[in-house]
Amino acid sequence: MPVLNxxxxxxxxxxxxxxxxxxxxxxxxxxxxxxDRLAMPRLADALTAAGENIKHCERCHxxxxxxxxxxxxxxxxxxRLLCVVETPADQAALERTxxxxxxxxxxxxxxxxxxxxxxxxIGAAELLAxxxxxxxxxxxxxxxxxxxxxxxxxxxAEALKARGIKSTRLARGVPVGSxxxxxxxxxxxxxxxxxR
Amino acid sequence: MPVLNxxxxxxxxxxxxxxxxxxxxxxxxxxxxxxDRLAMPRLADALTAAGENIKHCERCHxxxxxxxxxxxxxxxxxxRLLCVVETPADQAALERTxxxxxxxxxxxxxxxxxxxxxxxxIGAAELLAxxxxxxxxxxxxxxxxxxxxxxxxxxxAEALKARGIKSTRLARGVPVGSxxxxxxxxxxxxxxxxxR
Numbered sequence: 034m035p036v037l038n039x040x041x042x043x044x045x046x047x048x049x050x051x052x053x054x055x056x057x058x059x060x061x062x063x064x065x066x067x068x069d070r071l072a073m074p075r076l077a078d079a080l081t082a083a084g085e086n087i088k089h090c091e092r093c094h095x096x097x098x099x100x101x102x103x104x105x106x107x108x109x110x111x112x113r114l115l116c117v118v119e120t121p122a123d124q125a126a127l128e129r130t131x132x133x134x135x136x137x138x139x140x141x142x143x144x145x146x147x148x149x150x151x152x153x154x155i156g157a158a159e160l161l162a163x164x165x166x167x168x169x170x171x172x173x174x175x176x177x178x179x180x181x182x183x184x185x186x187x188x189x190a191e192a193l194k195a196r197g198i199k200s201t202r203l204a205r206g207v208p209v210g211s212x213x214x215x216x217x218x219x220x221x222x223x224x225x226x227x228x229r
Numbered sequence: 230m231p232v233l234n235x236x237x238x239x240x241x242x243x244x245x246x247x248x249x250x251x252x253x254x255x256x257x258x259x260x261x262x263x264x265d266r267l268a269m270p271r272l273a274d275a276l277t278a279a280g281e282n283i284k285h286c287e288r289c290h291x292x293x294x295x296x297x298x299x300x301x302x303x304x305x306x307x308x309r310l311l312c313v314v315e316t317p318a319d320q321a322a323l324e325r326t327x328x329x330x331x332x333x334x335x336x337x338x339x340x341x342x343x344x345x346x347x348x349x350x351i352g353a354a355e356l357l358a359x360x361x362x363x364x365x366x367x368x369x370x371x372x373x374x375x376x377x378x379x380x381x382x383x384x385x386a387e388a389l390k391a392r393g394i395k396s397t398r399l400a401r402g403v404p405v406g407s408x409x410x411x412x413x414x415x416x417x418x419x420x421x422x423x424x425r
Contacts, residue, residue, distance in 0.1 A: 038282075039278045039282040039283050042275045042278065043278075049265060050272075052256070060318070063316065063318040067337065073280040077280075079241070080242075080261075083235040083236060083239040086235040121259060
């Protein structure tokens with residue numbers, strides 16, 4: 034087989050993308066080279082620009098090009114609400130719902146003692162200081178409904194409670210558009226308990 | 230939602246990759262930014278290097294960093310055989326089988342009159358000149374077994390026949406490892422006709 038160093042290097046680099054294995058990376062590389070050469074410098078430039086420009090917001094820790102992100106800089110938002118999420122992607126998903134008008138705090142992770150991720154790594158002290166600000170009336174814990182996400186929410190809720198700060202958790206229940214028959218039993222049980 | 234120009238630009242650029250939609254592109258961008266920043270300059274450099282270095286082999290038209298690719302430059306190969314494939318990816322697949330030792334000619338496409346791809350675009354004249362070289366005894370038409378691939382093989386076979394050059398087609402039949410029950414009927418019919 035011909036040794037194409039640049040091609041092999043491109044395939045290896047593409048394999049670093051999540052969900053991209055050897056076959057997909059080959060397909061992507063061949064596609065770009067044969068059908069979309071213009072996309073190559075464009076993607077290269079976008080990667081370089083994103084890597085250089087995108088930092089974390091000093092206030093909520095989400096991705097931001099400015100020291101303070103657009104949400105934190107928006108004085109029109111409801112300062113009584115503070116929503117805690119694991120990742121900038123989670124925050125973006127919440128924003129897309131257009132049903133939340135408060136501020137955010139992004140943990141950039143979740144408690145996972147086995148991986149060495151404790152309260153310090155998720156910035157718990159900073160979150161507690163933020164939640165103690167006078168304007169904040171409610172902290173919404175929107176971490177994932179996984180074992181680690183639940184544990185994170187539990188630890189944070191306890192710490193907030195000890196400081197007399199009210200915290201809530203996103204509702205668990207049947208997803209919109211789903212048929213009961215195909216929903217897992219744990220979810221149905223929760224939806225039953227939390228019925229309203 | 231915060232306007233993150235670099236992030237949006239990165240997501241848009243990632244969407245140009247085949248098989249990557251809005252959701253996958255978002256996931257890739259967030260993954261790179263949060264967990265694998267080092268992969269970003271690496272992929273950017275690989276894209277730039279590949280775009281600049283990878284040209285087409287002057288002889289067989291496959292991807293090559295040198296004017297003549299590794300296969301064409303290999304004098305140990307069997308000069309009696311010339312295998313015609315649609316794409317460099319097809320050629321790479323054939324090379325990986327390690328069961329072909331001849332040379333290649335890559336069409337970089339297939340006949341598709343509706344898309345304006347005729348014999349000129351696939352370099353048919355160049356292929357015929359190459360096939361007419363004294364050493365060549367057999368042209369193996371390894372275009373896809375799709376309607377367009379079959380049409381391409383048919384047109385090339387006719388042109389080769391008119392010049393007195395022998396051409397063969399890859400065998401059609403039941404794929405290795407498959408159970409007959411799940412093979413499509415057209416394939417079984419062909420395998421029956423071509424039984425040996």
